[in-house]
Amino acid sequence: MKFIIAIIKPFKLDEVREALGAIGVAGMTVSEVKGFGRQKGQTEIYRGAEYSTNMLPKVKLEIAASDDIAAQVVETIQQTANTEAIGDGKIFVLDLASATRIRTGESGETAL
Amino acid sequence: MKFIIAIIKPFKLDEVREALGAIGVAGMTVSEVKGFGRQKGQTEIYRGAEYSTNMLPKVKLEIAASDDIAAQVVETIQQTANTEAIGDGKIFVLDLASATRIRTGESGETAL
Amino acid sequence: MKFIIAIIKPFKLDEVREALGAIGVAGMTVSEVKGFGRQKGQTEIYRGAEYSTNMLPKVKLEIAASDDIAAQVVETIQQTANTEAIGDGKIFVLDLASATRIRTGESGETAL
Amino acid sequence: MKRSILTLAALAAGAGLFAQPALAAVPDAEVVSGGTAYILNTLLFMMGGFLVMWMAAGFAMLEAGLVRAKNTSTQCIKNIGLYSIAGLMFWVIGYNIAYPGEFNGFIGGFSGIYPMQGVGEADTETGYSVASDWFFQMVFCATTASIVSGTVAERVKIVPFFIFVTVLTGIIYPVVVSWEWGAGYLDSEWAFSDFAGSTLVHSTGGWAALMGALIIGARLGRYGPDGKVNVFPGTNIPLATLGTFILWLGWFGFNGASQLAMGTVGDVSDVSKIFVNTNMAAAGGVVTAIILTQLRYKKADVTMALNGALAGLVSITAEPLAPTVGQSILIGAIGGAIVVFTVPLLDKLKIDDVVGAIPVHLFAGIWGTLIVAWTAAPDAGVTFIGQLVGVVMTAVWVCAASAVVWLALKYTIGVRPSEEDEVGGLDHAEIGVEAYPEFARTT
Amino acid sequence: MKRSILTLAALAAGAGLFAQPALAAVPDAEVVSGGTAYILNTLLFMMGGFLVMWMAAGFAMLEAGLVRAKNTSTQCIKNIGLYSIAGLMFWVIGYNIAYPGEFNGFIGGFSGIYPMQGVGEADTETGYSVASDWFFQMVFCATTASIVSGTVAERVKIVPFFIFVTVLTGIIYPVVVSWEWGAGYLDSEWAFSDFAGSTLVHSTGGWAALMGALIIGARLGRYGPDGKVNVFPGTNIPLATLGTFILWLGWFGFNGASQLAMGTVGDVSDVSKIFVNTNMAAAGGVVTAIILTQLRYKKADVTMALNGALAGLVSITAEPLAPTVGQSILIGAIGGAIVVFTVPLLDKLKIDDVVGAIPVHLFAGIWGTLIVAWTAAPDAGVTFIGQLVGVVMTAVWVCAASAVVWLALKYTIGVRPSEEDEVGGLDHAEIGVEAYPEFARTT
Amino acid sequence: MKRSILTLAALAAGAGLFAQPALAAVPDAEVVSGGTAYILNTLLFMMGGFLVMWMAAGFAMLEAGLVRAKNTSTQCIKNIGLYSIAGLMFWVIGYNIAYPGEFNGFIGGFSGIYPMQGVGEADTETGYSVASDWFFQMVFCATTASIVSGTVAERVKIVPFFIFVTVLTGIIYPVVVSWEWGAGYLDSEWAFSDFAGSTLVHSTGGWAALMGALIIGARLGRYGPDGKVNVFPGTNIPLATLGTFILWLGWFGFNGASQLAMGTVGDVSDVSKIFVNTNMAAAGGVVTAIILTQLRYKKADVTMALNGALAGLVSITAEPLAPTVGQSILIGAIGGAIVVFTVPLLDKLKIDDVVGAIPVHLFAGIWGTLIVAWTAAPDAGVTFIGQLVGVVMTAVWVCAASAVVWLALKYTIGVRPSEEDEVGGLDHAEIGVEAYPEFARTT
């Protein structure tokens, strides 16, 4: 199993979730994060003083997926979240040693 | 060492933390996330328009644990966070390559 | 590649980010978390009732790094975030199976 | 009914008595000297004026609470800006258009800047200080503009918005006022009756807002394909609640001081009756909105309750004095019901009204204006047709004029921000100051 | 002291002068004509009325700030709803019960709907417009209900809450009022004195709240086993601060206009003295609460400072005119101290009062009422026993009646939401609108 | 100009008429009886008083909105505490120093506690209730203190802050007032003119704030090495907007009631003229600030628009009656411009003013005071030099006295929290109550 972490632009969330639903991903966990990368924040003025917000709002998805579909998940995210603009984000894949469903206690791929 | 990620219902947090404390888990990191899964959000009405909040508030725990107690940590969470209702959450276990305590620089299991 | 997760004190964020920039880390993802550990929260009084805030605000950094610089990243964080006070935080390193840049679809170390 | 140029009959009753004590026509308990009446009339305008000025804050809070966080700073600056512009424009040109004196009944009074009184001067012939009257009239003008800002929130750049407000408060609104309170066509030909402005103020704002909503279009992503309505919940409900309470409070000034006089026992009694009716209409609107949403959706939608209060207030505004308490409650209750049913209706029509200003100010305003035909004193000569003519004339003029301005802006400097700016929020694009920079936001 | 039916003595002094200038008893500097006095009295009621109406917003903000985010929309709708219901019920039945005219001294006045005055009518015999009086009395009724909503927040469904408010404002409160301001038993038999309502309004609300807290029980998880108190911090302190300032402002109307007249130089002077005393009692409450929490806990608890202000205000409300400034400060300061000591006490007793309304309105209300025995003018005939009788009678009636209503609700439609709904927040379960949907919340 | 001891000339005109109807000098339309004038004057003070009291809430909200979340509860308690302390101190000692009667022109009036009037007493010789006057003067004193709290926010412990306020409101401010409104040196020797307190209130607060900012130093990390300014954005912009609207509303009382009388037709007319001018100056300030920031930074900074409104208000405060409307707009507009240019200037000088109180209250206050030399009535004898002397004397005294107090505090109990406490936020360290405990905060 794989543990996939994707950092995407916030406004792409709904689209990505629907695309993933279409390929059979039944669950995911989402959180709000701030990203720091090549994309530079805007320079803002507050009361006459300039400042740059170099941390940009991003959304992080965490998806546990079976080895079978992991590649497809990555591809789907990469294509759906892509705007061809800098700052579109990253997808990281880690190995997942085990998964457990709290409600039933079952583990392994059936827990996903 | 293992890196355990658990997604649970928010109101179970205190209970789980106490149960983990009882089996010797000294630390953990908690964050607020939104979950998407089998459990469906409520259908709400706002100004006459229906909408469903399919992202439900969940809490994510991250716990680095030695291999010895990792299984026990998973079991404890599974049992304490269980309400037997859909949406109780998941526990994911990843391999942890190394851990370092910032204050002392020490690493390995003593850093946990 | 490594996936480095660091929990640090919030006010150290800027310093750490600058130090990492200096050693060539081009990106990272930051989120706000609550930490539970050896450091105990303050005991507060609210309307005559005592309560302890045992969850302390921390910042979590997630950094995907090539194997080459991973050790240096850990060391830099450990040194910069260190205040020699309890609660300075932890650095966890996990193996990263793959990384993809959404914008270009390229993967591997060039995606970081 | 004319407004602003107070007839001095009542006043004379009190003051005259002093001059000719021999007459003894006024019972002791009703004696008020001329100077005292002047002071009390002026005081009514000043109190009414500051209460209505306070409504500007009410609109600001209501709207700031109902937009999304990323557009909140923009909504704040729009509201303080529009109130300021309204004041300036009403002085430069608006007041003279609204109260032109002798004119053709349709438009007049382009005599320019309004001359305020000098120090120590008192216009005892009008029976009140002209500056107090001007102040009171000016805050009504600002209210009209506030209505628009709520409907078109989250998708209009500030510069075109402020330009629209400039025209609205300098010309569009004053022309409507001149027809009725300025003793023009509607007043003289139709005995049209609009005590405190259900049509003149609220519908005018509502029509201007409607044209804005139509010409500017809905917020990005608001209406999906197959009739799907995407909900963008308001970001701060207590703020919206506060705004509503502020408006409710301000409305005592809005309606009460529209009696235009409290220098006689009769006038002050009427003002207090207006207070009661105004309050009860709002209460009727709230209770109706709560009951209807509870029955219809099994939940009591707080934003509808707030809109219900305002709809009740708008409904009673055209005639807050004549109705009995029971009638007032009913009028307000129907206003509340109108809101509950028309808010979703607008969504069906894909008319995107962020705060519900069109149901509240336009629909309830029309309702309140028409019902005057039944509640007005029989001898007032108010007819349903007369009321309808007033509603329609206002609609035609305000829609036409507003459309011209919105379209002109659209095809010159542009009204909407770029898609990216709209998605990122106007606060980033236009103001540079986030409303709540420290609070993490959910996706 | 009777209220509402103003004695005309003072008025006559001024007006009479005019009628019989020959008397020349009133010095020039005190001459006020009858009509002028009527207007000024009416104006006092209207100003007092809108200031007290504004307190409804104050309670809404205070409570919205002190509940948890998940119950904030509910608290908003409860507050705007209760204010509306209070107005309707006080008209349908409440006012006539409160001011029954001739009656048995305990309960009367079931003559139904209150007839408001007609257009242009002025009741010059009473010396003020009856509509203004009704309005002023009505907002007091609403205040009583506001007090309850704070205490029982976060765990009462809206329908039973609104039903309770209906009975409270229609019957329970008006009966108490009839005993004293309606010239009933307490007024005639005991010379009980409660100038602006420390007992009639504040304690009545407080007792009703206390019964609610007892019968409904504490919020889930509020009190752990071994006496552990779990703290649920208020979600928005600036909002609670705003609410307190609004209440403070409104209190000038609450106490000041309870003078019931400003048509004579003496009356208006007394109103201004009341302003001063009211303000200073609040100041005393704030400073005391800050000092005591700073000394006791090494931190100055802002919520206690806010409660301190309100306790000071409640304490002075029973007699804001007679005390010297120094006495007023002291009375308010003791009110502030009462809050600091009794808030934790209620927690020990597992009585869960979300906003501290019981310490503020009930305990400080009793304190304020009893101390009148010392501060009242010697010739007023106020006795400690008389004051105590008033306090006890109010307690017995309000507790009994409230308990009946709360229990009836509990065993019929139910008062509390399900555990799941309470944990998830009433905003989800009952309103469907989150108060702050965009802000990520900490666990 | 003297203040507080109203000259009775105007009053007598009306009242006298009654006494000697034979004179018949006053036209009917201006007749006001003595008692009526007394009541109306008193009423003006009471209304002005509660409007200015409400400004305390405005400052609280403005400041709570512009500090960071971690210091918001502290800012709330500071504001409610300072208002309370101001009331107490102005009674114990302040009023008598401010209005010492016969004195050396520089300092006097140490006769202790102010005796308020008794029940039913009316000081008909002064022409208004002394309690109403005291109340009105007291809220001005509180305003001065509010100004300071904004500048030195986020880095002053509450105990030293409250001690500073005690001295400021008990001594420093009253001394300044005595020179002018108390008929001292500035009034008698220089014909210095400051109608409602651009210098006496606003600059006094501003100088005290400036000394605080200098002596206490900037917030940790605010100014980086090489002139880098680190921005700490305000946490809640709608709250700051609300605060500004509250202040704007309150200012009608601040300036309007500073006419000190509305018992004649002339006076009430002047009050209404003041309303207009006050409003228009604020509007000028807002529009200017929006235009300038838009031109200069391509974005319209909402916090500057808010500051612009306040700067406009402060600018017109020294003379809100004499200018024409056009002049008022201009005076306010220049006030707004001052803010836009001096806010960044202070940052260059590393003077850390959290809410912009120094530009708004001090710089615009000086501007407003000096311009009176041109706008005042020619026969008023106001000179530029006289105005300058007033500004400079106030500067010297307030700076010196404030510096002594701040320094004494700094070297005894300490003014600043520890670095750790400042970084963690004063709410944790000093209050123990987070302002927004449930909202996750971004880093």
Ligand SMILES: Nc1ncnc2c1ncn2[C@@H]1O[C@H](COP(=O)(O)OP(=O)(O)O)[C@@H](O)[C@H]1O
């Ligand atoms: N090495 C990294 N580790 C973790 N997150 C990263 C890393 N680099 C980038 N990110 C995340 O991806 C986001 C986008 O990266 P950025 O470099 O701005 O653009 P792009 O994805 O187009 O290369 C960043 O805002 C950050 O959240």
Ligand SMILES: Nc1ncnc2c1ncn2[C@@H]1O[C@H](COP(=O)(O)OP(=O)(O)O)[C@@H](O)[C@H]1O
């Ligand atoms: N494949 C997944 N990857 C990551 N998180 C998941 C996944 N599936 C579910 N979750 C998380 O677990 C939560 C509960 O899952 P859900 O399917 O609703 O119920 P249950 O846990 O009872 O099967 C979700 O809200 C989501 O946060």
Ligand SMILES: Nc1ncnc2c1ncn2[C@@H]1O[C@H](COP(=O)(O)OP(=O)(O)O)[C@@H](O)[C@H]1O
């Ligand atoms: N076992 C763990 N797993 C995950 N996070 C941990 C663990 N132990 C500690 N942490 C995180 O590290 C932070 C600091 O740990 P703490 O024990 O308080 O001090 P120190 O880092 O000095 O040992 C905690 O607040 C928590 O966020």
